[in-house]
Amino acid sequence: MKERTDYLRLARTEGVGPVTYRRLLAQFVTAEAALAALPEIARAGGRVNAPATPSRRDAEREFQKVEKLGGHIVFTGEPAYPPMLALLPDPPPVLSILGDMAALHGRAVGVVGARNASANGQHMAEMLGTDLAAQKLVVVSGLARGIDAAAHRGALHVGFTVAAIAGGLDQPYPPENADLQAQIAARGAVVTEAPWGTAPQSRHFPRRNRIIAGLSLGLVVVEAALRSGSLITARLAQDANREIFAVPGSPLDPRCRGSNDLIRQGAHLIESADDVLANLPDDPRRLGLSRAPLFARGVGQGASEEPANWEGAPDNDFDIARVQADILGLLNPSPTEMDALIRCSGHPAAAVAAALMNLELALRVEFLPGNRICRLAH
C-alpha cells in the first residue's frame, strides 16, 4: 500500500509526465527512491525549489475518494492496467477508473468526431456504436457532445462502452452528458488520467485523446473538420500503430473535410461496422504491420527508432548543463519532435533524454503526447 501511495505521489508530482515517470522508475527502481532524488534532479535542471509533490496523506485521500465512489486507481505494470495502453511507448502512469474493469481489457474500437455533428453524422455514429458493440467490441469515445455521445449511446443499447474523460472522475463534462456518464460507469467504464477534483480544461484534451487512441485497436472518425481535435486523435492512433477508419461525407459540409482528408491520406473508407471489422487485426501485435504510415511524417514515429540506451541510466560522459542549455536554445513553445531535437542538438539520445527529464522537473519543458516536447514560458 505504501508503495502504491508513492507511485501516486510520483505520478502527481509537478512536472512529472509519462516519459519522466517511466525514466525515473527505470533509473531509481522504486517510487520512493525516485521521490527522494527529485529535488536534486530539478536543481540540475535549473530550478531552485524542489518540485511540488503531494504528501502521503494527500495521496491516500485520493485513493479513498476514488474507492468511495466505487472506482479504482491503476498503475502501469499492474495486472489490471489496460493491456492496449501498456503497448504505448509512454503509457499514462496512473489511471482512475469507474465501472467494469473488464471493459478496459476487451477488444476495443474508438469512435470520435465533431461536437457540432450533423443529424446524419450522429445517426451514423450511433449505428456504428450499436453494430460494433453487437460484435462484442468495446466502443471507446470521449463523452463529448455530438459524435462521441452518439457512439456511446449506440453501444449502450447492446454492449460495453468506455468513456475517456479529460477531468477528474468527480467532474462530469459536458454537463448535459452527466447522465450518460453515469450510465457508462454503471454498464461500462469511465477512465481518466487526471487527478480527483481536476476541472476539465482544453489543455487536458490531448491526454484524454491519447487514451481513446491507446485503448483501441482502431479508430473511426465520423465527422471531423480540418484541424479539429478528432484529427489529432487520429494522429495519436496512427502513432500507436492503430488502424484508422473514416466515414466519407459530402465535400459541401465542412464537418466532413477532415475525415475525407484522412481517407485521402490512406485511412480505410468505411460505411458500416462490417467494414471496420474486416480491417481490424486479430492480434494487437500485428497492429500497423499491414499498411504504410498514414501521415506524410508521423509525429512521434521516432519513438520506435529510439536508441537502445534510451531506457537505461544516462551515460555520464557528457556535460548535462551544456546539453540542457543547448536543448533550451532549440525549443520554443511550439511542439518539437524528439527525433528532430536529438538530431539538431548533436548530443547522444541518452544525454538529451536525461537533460529533458531534468528540464521537465524544473518546469522548463513539457512532454506532449506523440513524443513531442515544447518549452514552457516562464
Place this chain on the structure above:
Amino acid sequence: MKERTDYLRLARTEGVGPVTYRRLLAQFVTAEAALAALPEIARAGGRVNAPATPSRRDAEREFQKVEKLGGHIVFTGEPAYPPMLALLPDPPPVLSILGDMAALHGRAVGVVGARNASANGQHMAEMLGTDLAAQKLVVVSGLARGIDAAAHRGALHVGFTVAAIAGGLDQPYPPENADLQAQIAARGAVVTEAPWGTAPQSRHFPRRNRIIAGLSLGLVVVEAALRSGSLITARLAQDANREIFAVPGSPLDPRCRGSNDLIRQGAHLIESADDVLANLPDDPRRLGLSRAPLFARGVGQGASEEPANWEGAPDNDFDIARVQADILGLLNPSPTEMDALIRCSGHPAAAVAAALMNLELALRVEFLPGNRICRLAH
C-alpha cells in the same frame, strides 16, 4: 467521297461493331473490298443471307442530313477524329458530331453520376463543371438528368462542354434536356456513335458511356448507386487507363455507395476541381502509368496483352469452322472476357479473332465495350 460513303456503309452494316470494322479494314485495306467480302465471311460464320448493308444512296442521305443540320461525320484515321478516342483499342468507327470540332480535341474530363441525384450532388457537379471549364478543360458528360445535366450547365457558364448521346443527332433525349443539348451544340459539341434517326434505347448506353470515358483524361463520378451505369462508365475509363475520381458522400445515402466504393477500390477522393487537376496527367501517353489497376480484375485488360499478330491477317493454319464451334460452345448471353475466351478455347488469339469476326457478321455473337463478347440468342 465514294470512299467515305463506303466507310459509312461498312460501319452501318448489321453485325459490324468497332472490333470487326477495324479487323475488316486491316485485312481488306479498303471499305469497298471489305464490303465485297462480307457475304462470304458471314456464310463462313454460319449465316445464309448476306448481312444487311445500307445502300450507297442511304449512306449519302445520312451524310446530307447531318450536314444540313450543320454537323460532321468523322471516321477513325481522319485528322478530325478525336485523338483521345483514337487511343482506344477498338475506337468507334464513325462519329456524328454537332458543334465545335475543337471541343473534341481539347484536354477533357468526364463528369457523370446519378440521374436521381440529390440537390447537393447536383450543386457539386455544377461547381465541378464550372471550375474545370474555368481551367480550360472540356467537361464531357452524357446529357442525362441529374449529375450529367448539372455538369454540362456548370461548364457552359465559362467554357466548353461535350455531350455524348446514345441516339441519333436528331433525337434529343431526355426531352427536358433538349434545350440544354441545343446550347451545347451551339457552344461545345454533341457527339454520337448512333446513326441518324436512332431513337435512344438502354442498349445504346454502353457505347455512349464508352465515348464519355474515351474522350476524357479522367472521369469524375459524383453520385452513383451500387451497380449503376456510372460505375460501368468508370470501369470503361479504367479499361482505357484513364484516371478515376469520385466525390465522397454519406453512407446513409444509397446514391453515394457506388462512388464511395470506387474510392475504396483506389479512385482518387476529390472535393474540388483542384483535386482533379492535381492528378491529371499532362501527357495522355502517361495515362494510367502512375497507379495500380482500380478493379480487382480490369475487364478488357487483355487488350494490351494481345499477341502481336492480333492485327494482322489470320494465319490459315487452323480449321476456322472448328474454332467457331468451340467458341460458340464457350460463350453464353453473359459477357465473357476476350482473354478468358482465348485461354479456354486453347486456340491461337488470331484464330479466335478471325472466328469471332465471322460469328459477329453472322449475328451469332456481339462485341461489348471493354473487349468482352456475348453470344446472341437466335
